[in-house]
Amino acid sequence: MSKPVKTLNAVTIRFAGDSGDGMQLVGTEMANTSALLGNDIGILPDFPAEIRAPAGTLPGVSGYQLHFSSFDIHTPGEQYDALVAMNPAALKMNVSNLKPNGILIVNSEAFKDRNLQLARYDHSPLEDGSLDKYQLFEVDVTGLTRKALEELNLSTKVVDRCKNFFALGMVFWLYNRSMDHAIALIKDKFSKKAELVEANLRALKAGYAYCLATEQFATSYEVKPAKLPPGKYRSMSGNDAVALGLIAASVKSGLTLFYGSYPITPASDILHELSKYKNFGVRTFQAEDEIAAVCAAIGASYAGALGVTGTSGPGLALKMEAIGLAVSVELPLVICDIQRAGPSTGLPTKTEAADLLQAIYGRNSEAPLPVVAASRPSDCFETAFEACRIAIKYMTPVIFLSDGYLANGAEPWPVPDSSKLPEIPVQFAKDPESFAPFLRDEQTLARPWALPGTPGLEHRIGGLEKEAVTGNVSYDPRNHEYMCVTRAKKVAQIANDLPSTEIDGAKSGELLVLGWGSTYGAIKTAVEHKQKEGKSVSRVHLRHLNPLPKDLGEILANFKQVLIPELNLGQLLKIIHATYLIPAIGFNKVQGLPFFSSEIEERIDQILEK
Amino acid sequence: MTVKENTIAPNGPVINLSKKDFESDQEVRWCPGCGDYSILAQTQRTLPNIGIPREKFVFVSGIGCSSRFPYYMNTYGFHSIHGRAPAIATGVKITNPELSVWVATGDGDALSIGGNHFIHLMRRNLNINVILFNNRIYGLTKGQYSPTSEFGKVTKSTPFGSVDHPFNPISVAIGASATFVARTMDRDPAHMQETIKKAADHKGTSFVEVLQNCNIFNDGAWFKYTEKETKPENVVYLEHGKPLVFGAQRDKGIRLNGFTPEVVSLKDGKYSEADLLVHNENDPNSTYAYILSHMMDNTALPIPVGVFRSVETMLYEEALMQQLKTASQKMGKADLQALLESGDTWEVK
Numbered sequence: 001m002s003k004p005v006k007t008l009n010a011v012t013i014r015f016a017g018d019s020g021d022g023m024q025l026v027g028t029e030m031a032n033t034s035a036l037l038g039n040d041i042g043i044l045p046d047f048p049a050e051i052r053a054p055a056g057t058l059p060g061v062s063g064y065q066l067h068f069s070s071f072d073i074h075t076p077g078e079q080y081d082a083l084v085a086m087n088p089a090a091l092k093m094n095v096s097n098l099k100p101n102g103i104l105i106v107n108s109e110a111f112k113d114r115n116l117q118l119a120r121y122d123h124s125p126l127e128d129g130s131l132d133k134y135q136l137f138e139v140d141v142t143g144l145t146r147k148a149l150e151e152l153n154l155s156t157k158v159v160d161r162c163k164n165f166f167a168l169g170m171v172f173w174l175y176n177r178s179m180d181h182a183i184a185l186i187k188d189k190f191s192k193k194a195e196l197v198e199a200n201l202r203a204l205k206a207g208y209a210y211c212l213a214t215e216q217f218a219t220s221y222e223v224k225p226a227k228l229p230p231g232k233y234r235s236m237s238g239n240d241a242v243a244l245g246l247i248a249a250s251v252k253s254g255l256t257l258f259y260g261s262y263p264i265t266p267a268s269d270i271l272h273e274l275s276k277y278k279n280f281g282v283r284t285f286q287a288e289d290e291i292a293a294v295c296a297a298i299g300a301s302y303a304g305a306l307g308v309t310g311t312s313g314p315g316l317a318l319k320m321e322a323i324g325l326a327v328s329v330e331l332p333l334v335i336c337d338i339q340r341a342g343p344s345t346g347l348p349t350k351t352e353a354a355d356l357l358q359a360i361y362g363r364n365s366e367a368p369l370p371v372v373a374a375s376r377p378s379d380c381f382e383t384a385f386e387a388c389r390i391a392i393k394y395m396t397p398v399i400f401l402s403d404g405y406l407a408n409g410a411e412p413w414p415v416p417d418s419s420k421l422p423e424i425p426v427q428f429a430k431d432p433e434s435f436a437p438f439l440r441d442e443q444t445l446a447r448p449w450a451l452p453g454t455p456g457l458e459h460r461i462g463g464l465e466k467e468a469v470t471g472n473v474s475y476d477p478r479n480h481e482y483m484c485v486t487r488a489k490k491v492a493q494i495a496n497d498l499p500s501t502e503i504d505g506a507k508s509g510e511l512l513v514l515g516w517g518s519t520y521g522a523i524k525t526a527v528e529h530k531q532k533e534g535k536s537v538s539r540v541h542l543r544h545l546n547p548l549p550k551d552l553g554e555i556l557a558n559f560k561q562v563l564i565p566e567l568n569l570g571q572l573l574k575i576i577h578a579t580y581l582i583p584a585i586g587f588n589k590v591q592g593l594p595f596f597s598s599e600i601e602e603r604i605d606q607i608l609e610k
Numbered sequence: 611m612t613v614k615e616n617t618i619a620p621n622g623p624v625i626n627l628s629k630k631d632f633e634s635d636q637e638v639r640w641c642p643g644c645g646d647y648s649i650l651a652q653t654q655r656t657l658p659n660i661g662i663p664r665e666k667f668v669f670v671s672g673i674g675c676s677s678r679f680p681y682y683m684n685t686y687g688f689h690s691i692h693g694r695a696p697a698i699a700t701g702v703k704i705t706n707p708e709l710s711v712w713v714a715t716g717d718g719d720a721l722s723i724g725g726n727h728f729i730h731l732m733r734r735n736l737n738i739n740v741i742l743f744n745n746r747i748y749g750l751t752k753g754q755y756s757p758t759s760e761f762g763k764v765t766k767s768t769p770f771g772s773v774d775h776p777f778n779p780i781s782v783a784i785g786a787s788a789t790f791v792a793r794t795m796d797r798d799p800a801h802m803q804e805t806i807k808k809a810a811d812h813k814g815t816s817f818v819e820v821l822q823n824c825n826i827f828n829d830g831a832w833f834k835y836t837e838k839e840t841k842p843e844n845v846v847y848l849e850h851g852k853p854l855v856f857g858a859q860r861d862k863g864i865r866l867n868g869f870t871p872e873v874v875s876l877k878d879g880k881y882s883e884a885d886l887l888v889h890n891e892n893d894p895n896s897t898y899a900y901i902l903s904h905m906m907d908n909t910a911l912p913i914p915v916g917v918f919r920s921v922e923t924m925l926y927e928e929a930l931m932q933q934l935k936t937a938s939q940k941m942g943k944a945d946l947q948a949l950l951e952s953g954d955t956w957e958v959k
Contacts, residue, residue: 036956181954225958234955244950251946258705278937280944283704283930288730292697295690295727299670299701302688303709307701325691415955418946452686452702452709455665460634460681462689472636473681 003212005176006221010069012077013171016094017086019062020052022164027064028410030171033181035235035412038225039068042521044076044594045408049265049348056110056118061093070224074376074521076409078596082174084167086110086141088119095131104134105170107163109142137216141166141207148206149199158196162203169207176222179204228412236413238377238406239266242310242336243273245384247280250306252385253392253424258300260285260293260309265348266404267310267338290318294335298322301331302461304428304451306388310336313355314345316399317362323397324363327487329461330438330447332391332398336384339403341592350592351405353517354568359399360546360575366484368491370394371546373401375520378413380406383543389424394494395446401545403567405518405594432456437471445490447471495547501555505531505538508558511607514584516542516572518594519565525597530604537604545572553580561607563587565600627658634684645796645822646675649743650682652802657685660810662710669712670699672719675750675824676743679714693724696731696740703736707927710810713740717758718748721777725757732786732815734926739809739816742779747828765827779819780903780918784896789814791899791918795821797836801847801915813922835913848902848916853886856912863887864911871905873912891920 013030015023024045035041044065053060067077082103085091087110098104111124125131126138145163146156165186172179182204190196211217236244250257259282261271275284283305287293294309301307311319316337326333339355341347359371370390374383380402387400429435429448437459438447450457459471467474468482504527515523520541527539540555542548556562556576562584564573570586577584587603589595632654640646657667667685671677673692680687686709690698695713703711713731720728720742731738747765748754754767758779762771783791790812794805802820809816821832834840846856846864854864855876863886865874874881893899899919905911938944 032954036954038956038958228958230958232951232955232957234951234953247949248946251944256705258701260701277944277949278934279941280949281934281938283934285700285704287697288726291694292700292727292730295694295697296701296704298690299688299698299703300705301701302698303668303702303705305701305705321691322694329688415950418950451706452668453666453706455663458665458685458687460636460683460687460689462680462687463691464689 003217004219006219008221008223009071010067010073010077011081011175011221011223012065012067012079013082013084014063014065014080014094014097015084015167016061016063016090017164018055018090019048019050019060020055021062021086022161023062023064023086026164026168027066029168029182029185030177031066031068031410032235033172033177034066034068034223035233036181037177038228039070039223040073040226040228041235041411042067042073042076043410044405047349054118056087056089056115058089058093058119061090063090063094068223070226072226072228074524075594075597078598082171084171086163086167088115088121088125091125092119092121098134100133102134103137103174104131105137105139105167107141107167108138109140139170139210139216144206144210145203148202152195152199152202154195154199159199162199165200165203166207169204169209170211173208173211174217174220176220179208229414231414233412233414235410236378236381237269237408237410238374238380238402239269239338239408240273241378241380241413242270242384242400242402245381246274246306246308246334246388247277247282248381248418248421249385249388249424250280250282251418252421253306253388253426255304255306255392255426257282258285258297258305258307259283260287260296260300260307261311262287262290262293262315264290264312264315266340266407267312267315267336269407270310270336270338290315291322294319294322294333298326298331298333301326301333302452304449306332306334306392308334308336310338312338312340313342313358316355316358320363323369324365324367325463326397327363327367327369328463330395330487332395332449334384334387334391334398334400336400336402338407339401341590347592349404351403351518351594352567352590352592353401353403353519354571354590355401356516356545356568356571357574359401366488368488369396369546370398370491370494370544371401372398372543373517373545374406375517375541375543377406377409377411379520381413381416385421386543389422390494392424392426393446394444394490395449396491401517403518428454429457430454436469437461438466439469440486445486445493492547495550498544498549501540501549501551503538503540503555506536507538507555509536509538510559511537511561511563511604512556512559513537513539513563513565513600513604514542514556514572514576515539515565516545517567519567522595522597522600523565526600526604529597529601535604535608537608542572548579556580556582556584561585563603563607565589565595565603567594625658625661625663627664629654629658631664632657632684634682636681638682639678640675641826643825644675645745645820645824646679646743648796648799648802649741649820649822650679652799653741653806654683656803656806656810660807666708667710667712668699668702669714670695670702671714672724673750674716674719674748676714676716677719693719693722694727695719696724696727696738699738700731700734700736703738703927704930707737707931711738713738715740715742717742717744717746717756717779721757721779721782729782729786732783732788732817735787735789735814735923736926737813737815739818741806741818741820743822744779744819745822745824745828746831747824749824749827753827778903778906780906781900783817784900784903784919787896788817788919789923790816790920792817793819793821793913793915793918795832795836795915796823805917808917808920812920814925835915844912846912846914848889848891848914848918850889850891850917853883853888854914855883855886866901869901871901871911873910891917893919894921
């Protein structure tokens, strides 16, 4: 007996359970399977900072949200079409965001006294009618998993840890996904423990078979592949894209990549990823602290490597004195700041983009440096590459900004043709006759890069002010001013080297929405909707935050109003106010979450209605 | 030691360098009479004789009087920020292991603000040489107590005396697993040259503490050990394979009583040289070197000067290079396109 299959254009699903329930694993697997099927995807892993908060409690809930579609999407979705809740706490934390009539799968076995108490329910929500507006599927996921695995003679503890794959099997049936990729994943992930391979495979297949067999589930759904431009694709997360972008820059410049880092959420995955690619000569250095990580990267650049360090906001604060040194000695250096919610330790696993002012201004004295920001997970590749290009060409530290949402998010990425990536020319000083440590290139104002080991170029650099040209220590007042102005000029004139700014929509009109960083998807979705409604709204998204593109002032002047949505309290806003003296309007959110496009649409409507 | 010697570089060419070749054109700006002048001169005298071409030397420093050192050396030099020289030097060495990398630092720079980097450099055992100018005072900031200043030290920032207990740099280095640990003195040029040479020759992180006089803010801090009137009774020179004998008449020795060193007389017939500690700088167990290091803290004992410890273990950069090599062999030649296309991919037509 075949059951009806309904076709949908897009689905948002959220897996929610205890932080030890393996929700991130099965969520990622659903995302990968969907991407391989050709859907466009957007994801939002949403997990607590505690590795294992007390089981069953509200703070321990870990969620993984996936948006998959048959058209081009830019966000992880807003309200869910389906929610899988592995316990009462997971239900409580997430159900308010489930669409009316949305699919709600709960692990009924977990809805017992103790878990209900931990989730602060007086009585079971399964029994009080509060879930009537949803399509509620009560499934004894725990019991059915135990049953499916009973012949394997495994401990209950081990068996219960397989229930996430039972849930995934159900979701696979519900959305007509092939289990092939998940089967391969299980075989690979548990390859050292044959009994776990068997157990998880059984759980996965049992979940699928359960939905197929039981009358509880009458309809399944399918989401056809998205019409993406032709080519080869892979799913790409922000942090992996940073790692690949850095390696690509290393290959294209011919420089050895040195990555110094101290583990910090959400940047650590870059270190993990880069440490795999030793065949590319990548030297990863897990330093004793954030300061050592950046200093080692500076030392590496001094000796001729592409020195890179990665961190998050609190780590960036620690590195700042050393970054000032790199500004002063004018060596290439890339600092990857994967921003998270602050201040201080803040919300380590939650996203925010509030380090912009720290990146541009957060050093003692006059210490200008270029700042770039990625807009999408896969854009981290190009933007990290761009950061390296600027650092090398202009002999300067560059800060690359990403955030937790991009870092852990993923999307289909058309694999670029590496032969079409630009070369990054590098010229080391060799000639003792013409060499002076601070004799600048007339065009770029970059000083020469002279590597220790080069005969005849022995010279000294340091954090004391240097005399122009010779680089000798100088306390001369005029020289100091000249050097300050020249360092500022060197960074400012990088604007001449930037492409003209792309405008999505008309070049003039009522409203321009100006964004930077990970707000890209939500802003793009919102603006596209408004444009379809015929509203006079355009959009610009900045990759270069310092210096700003040369044409930006003129673009801004062509709109009656400018709206700047930011995941901070108005940092780009301050810069735009100060630079262009226009009354731009801020729209700010600091909840540890990305914008929903609906929030931006609402704000656009408010502004246009005035 | 002669000023000019011809030595052969490991890779072949004759290196014909002299002290002058290591003097930069910058005017030396330490206070007249400062012990740093001696360290500079002994270093400039020693480097021509270690078989490394001048362009391969890199001096990295932090902040403080000692950290001006690189400006005066006609080599590659990097005067960085306070306490961070070991981290910068680490990046240099990992990037280019062929360079001879040196860190010039002080008691504040290495043991206070840079304490963390200092111990981690030691434990990693990169082939980097560290010279610590220990004058037991903050000179550049004009006279505050340092992490090696004695308890009760009256300084600008401790008018009632310091209530900090001092660090013993040698003990710290040994505790951090340094593979070469030595002490020398600004007023013993020959010994300093010899020590610097040994440090340079050692494969692994070399740590040299130089007892250095700051004649402005802490004059005479080490005179008990450096002046010829008091030195013989208060210093025991460590020589590998030889018993610990000292004294103007060489009539005293150090004997180990349990774990405690004590002074014995070689004159009264009770003890002979056979009863004394025989110095073994190559002892793989660092306990012995650690016991020696603490002789500094007991005023009844002379202080040891010389090489406390010299052992060889795997170099950080060697292990790293080995990994890079193995990875290339196993994973094949680096192919950027293949890397970009790795993982699960799908074709959109």
